[in-house]
Amino acid sequence: MSDRPQDGPQSDPAAEPSHDRPQDGPQSGPAAERRGPRPAAEPREAPAGGSADGPAESGRAIARLDAITRRLRRDCPWDRDQDERTIVPHTVEEAYELADAAQRGDDAKLLDELGDVLFQVHFLALLLEERGQGSLAAVAEHCTEKLIRRHPHVFGQVRAETAQQVLRNWDRIKESEPGRQPGIFGEVPDNLPSPLYARKLQRRAASTGFDFPGVEGPLQSVRDELLELEQAATPEQRFSELGDVLFAVVNVARKLRIDPELALRASAERFRGRVTAAEQLAASARQNWNDLTPDEQLIYYARARLNEGDAEPQ
Numbered sequence: 001m002s003d004r005p006q007d008g009p010q011s012d013p014a015a016e017p018s019h020d021r022p023q024d025g026p027q028s029g030p031a032a033e034r035r036g037p038r039p040a041a042e043p044r045e046a047p048a049g050g051s052a053d054g055p056a057e058s059g060r061a062i063a064r065l066d067a068i069t070r071r072l073r074r075d076c077p078w079d080r081d082q083d084e085r086t087i088v089p090h091t092v093e094e095a096y097e098l099a100d101a102a103q104r105g106d107d108a109k110l111l112d113e114l115g116d117v118l119f120q121v122h123f124l125a126l127l128l129e130e131r132g133q134g135s136l137a138a139v140a141e142h143c144t145e146k147l148i149r150r151h152p153h154v155f156g157q158v159r160a161e162t163a164q165q166v167l168r169n170w171d172r173i174k175e176s177e178p179g180r181q182p183g184i185f186g187e188v189p190d191n192l193p194s195p196l197y198a199r200k201l202q203r204r205a206a207s208t209g210f211d212f213p214g215v216e217g218p219l220q221s222v223r224d225e226l227l228e229l230e231q232a233a234t235p236e237q238r239f240s241e242l243g244d245v246l247f248a249v250v251n252v253a254r255k256l257r258i259d260p261e262l263a264l265r266a267s268a269e270r271f272r273g274r275v276t277a278a279e280q281l282a283a284s285a286r287q288n289w290n291d292l293t294p295d296e297q298l299i300y301y302a303r304a305r306l307n308e309g310d311a312e313p314q
Contacts, residue, residue, distance in 0.1 A: 091124070153169065195261045199260060221251065222248045229244075278304040
């Protein structure tokens with residue numbers, strides 16, 4: 001759960017809308033490799049220590065959460081002061097914490113963070129209700145209708161045997177929906193984190209057929225852009241070429257079905273762990289990390305990497 005609410009509006013939100021488009025396929029990452037592919041969900045008995053809640057029990061739990069949300073809005077001074085602009089930054093934070101729990105394969109944390117996100121949905125829906133512009137029921141009904149409309153291969157007579165056919169149908173249906181911004185890049189949020197913004201633009205372009213057939217083309221683009229970066233002579237050229245390198249790397253991630261945001265975060269976490277371990281190795285030798293030369297620091301860093309074992313992906 002996020003830290004205690006702040007006193008005023010935070011920075012602009014930057015999260016990809018959850019129902020904009022299905023994913024291109026299973027995402028890769030340390031947690032996915034650790035757990036392996038998840039089988040399709042099937043009805044099952046309640047596990048030990050858990051529950052197999054039916055619709056009635058879920059409904060009662062949702063109703064209780066709704067009642068708690070309304071009471072907080074009425075009786076808590078902080079909650080009374082909020083509007084959607086001050087709440088959404090917390091919604092984004094909770095979404096990132098949810099993603100982190102999922103990436104780590106921590107089901108207990110995932111359950112906790114799902115609850116935090118669910119509360120955010122309730123609270124924002126309540127704000128709509130207060131303005132007479134919607135309600136939680138309207139949110140759920142709108143989502144249900146959209147899911148049914150965009151899955152005619154499940155709820156209608158359209159045939160779709162592969163995930164790619166589903167994606168093509170999804171895009172055609174979205175284009176025909178009233179009120180949507182026209183154009184290939186209509187309704188792509190400008191405030192997405194840069195790797196996600198780049199990936200969404202690439203996906204939209206790919207939905208029109210403007211795409212490499214495999215991953216070799218994007219990999220070659222990375223090589224080409226790196227060469228151009230090396231040859232850049234001015235700060236402006238370096239800025240532009242570095243952006244092109246990053247954009248090309250995101251395209252490789254898209255073709256490999258790897259989330260670039262999560263992959264970069266995982267790499268940063270590995271670097272953080274290795275530097276911390278190297279500092280501890282230096283301290284065990286009665287040396288201060290900050291007093292070491294870069295070459296000496298690199299020696300400890302290399303030892304820290306070796307201590308990780310051969311199993312860790314490099």
